[in-house]
Structures are given as structure tokens and as C-alpha cells.
Amino acid sequence: MTTWKDVPTSSIVVDGVRYSYRELGAESEVPVVFLHHFTAVLDDWDPRVIDGIAAQHRVIAFDNKGVGGTGSVTPADLDQMGADAIAFIRALGHEKVDLFGFSVGGAVAQMVALQAPDLVRRMVIAGSGPRGGGGIWKMPFIVGGAYAKAALARKDARHFLFFPRTSEGKKAANDYFDRLAERTTDRDKPISNQARIAQLRAITSGGLHAPDDLSTITVPVFVANGDNDLMVASEHSMDLAKRLPNAKVTIYPNSGHGGVFQYHDVFVPEVLEFLSD
Numbered sequence: 001m002t003t004w005k006d007v008p009t010s011s012i013v014v015d016g017v018r019y020s021y022r023e024l025g026a027e028s029e030v031p032v033v034f035l036h037h038f039t040a041v042l043d044d045w046d047p048r049v050i051d052g053i054a055a056q057h058r059v060i061a062f063d064n065k066g067v068g069g070t071g072s073v074t075p076a077d078l079d080q081m082g083a084d085a086i087a088f089i090r091a092l093g094h095e096k097v098d099l100f101g102f103s104v105g106g107a108v109a110q111m112v113a114l115q116a117p118d119l120v121r122r123m124v125i126a127g128s129g130p131r132g133g134g135g136i137w138k139m140p141f142i143v144g145g146a147y148a149k150a151a152l153a154r155k156d157a158r159h160f161l162f163f164p165r166t167s168e169g170k171k172a173a174n175d176y177f178d179r180l181a182e183r184t185t186d187r188d189k190p191i192s193n194q195a196r197i198a199q200l201r202a203i204t205s206g207g208l209h210a211p212d213d214l215s216t217i218t219v220p221v222f223v224a225n226g227d228n229d230l231m232v233a234s235e236h237s238m239d240l241a242k243r244l245p246n247a248k249v250t251i252y253p254n255s256g257h258g259g260v261f262q263y264h265d266v267f268v269p270e271v272l273e274f275l276s277d
Helices: 047-054 078-091 104-115 136-153 167-180 193-208 234-243 264-276
Strands: 010-014 017-025 032-035 058-062 097-102 120-126 221-226 247-252
Touching: 010 078, 017 047, 017 078, 032 078, 032 104, 047 058, 047 167, 047 264, 078 104, 078 193, 097 104, 104 120, 104 193, 120 264, 221 234, 221 264, 234 247, 247 264
Parallel strands: 032 058, 032 097, 097 120, 120 221, 221 247
Antiparallel strands: 010 017, 017 058
8 A cells, every 4th residue: 555655746737837746545535635834845744644644535745836846936925825725726626625734734724715615625724823813923033943952953943843842742753753754765855945934924924914704714624733832822723713613623732833743643533533524
């Protein structure tokens, strides 16, 4: 059976831009489209989450415009990121999808649902909050501090941003990075400086943006986070769930921004149950 570590990378040209993506899993009428975090490319998805959901659903993960192996430049605007995601999904021929958005991908998922409500059946939003949520504009300072610590420790900044610096959190971080290294061939291109800066600007401006009317998103939404998220305060995830008329929320204990990866063995069954309702 094909898994995340060996599924081939495919591409499709949409409006003159070649998008890189990977698709695997059980055949299902409605696929699950994955939208990723700040600076992430295809190889930054946790294989346990991808493979776990792919056991029962068709899964599609892609690099949005200007990210990884996808051409063009990354827009510094969440609305445009959403529009680009919609164009990619429709180019694959899908009329209905489930969305899995992590971190800034969760914000992009909200843009997709607002711009193309007919396209979305259900959404899973992890480590994210509503546009206009207070305090998200501080994220560049938090990221900068984590990158400085990471440089001194010679570690990936996600050790400090995604997981608590407890013995349990450090083990979860090491296990996470071991899983990310399982794929050894046909790996994606790293994030470019242009994409990194554009994403940071989109996140910052999103934090300062006027709040969206999320009451118009009536599809079921599963909101998840850790209880001590340094990047997007856990309270923002709970606020997001309150603004959505048909949402459930799970906050995982003793975890941070990467709580759904730390608790992948609990999170994946919850997602599968939610998507099958």
C-alpha cells in the first residue's frame, strides 16, 4: 500500500502555474485537502496524520502558489491564498471537498469556505484562529525569538514553536522530526525567502484585519489545538469555535501549536469519526 513516505509527487498547471501535490488513500467521494503551516512544504506533513486519515479517505496535499515545488510567487494576502486553493481544487475536478487546515492553513481554509461555500463539506482547523483575532500580529516577534533559540541550539525552530520545553514536549518534538525524515526520496523543494516573508505578512495583516462574519460558514467544523500554543493562543481556537455556528473543539493537554502531532494517536481517530458523521 502506498504511504506518505513513498507516494509520488504529481503536478497540474492551473492558470499558467504548475502546482505540486501528492494524492493517496482510500477512494472516497469527497477527498480531504490539506492546507499547511507557515514555511511548510509537502514534506512537513506528519506521516502519521496523513496516513491515518488516508486509511479511510482520499487525501490531497499540495503546495500553494509560490511554495515548495509550485511555481509563481506567494501572495501576502490570505484572501488570495484562499482563491488560489479554490482554483487548484477545481482544476482537479472536485466539486465538493473536506478541508484540513493547520495554522495559517486553517486561516486559508476559512477563506475557501467564505469564498466558495458550495465547495466545502466539512473542515478540520488545527492550531488556528479567526482573522482579526487579537494578538496574532505579535507572531513575527515570537517566531523571531524561536529562530534565535533554534540557531543557538542548532535545532529546527519548531522544537520551540510547536512543542512545550518539558521532557514530554521534547520527546514529542524528537518523535515528530523522526517521522518527517521517513521520506528519503523525491523530497520537496524548501521554502523560499519570498514565500516565507509573504506568508508572515499575510499572517500579520490577518491579525489586524476586521473580523470576518464566520456565522455564514454553516458546515460542520472540528477545531483543535494544544492548551499552551505560543504561536496562536489556544484561546483564539476556542474563540474561532464560538464564532462558527456548527463547531466542536478539542484542546489537548500539555501541548502547544503542534498538539495535533503530539497527540496524533488520539487526534486521527477523532478526525475520522468527525468526517464520517
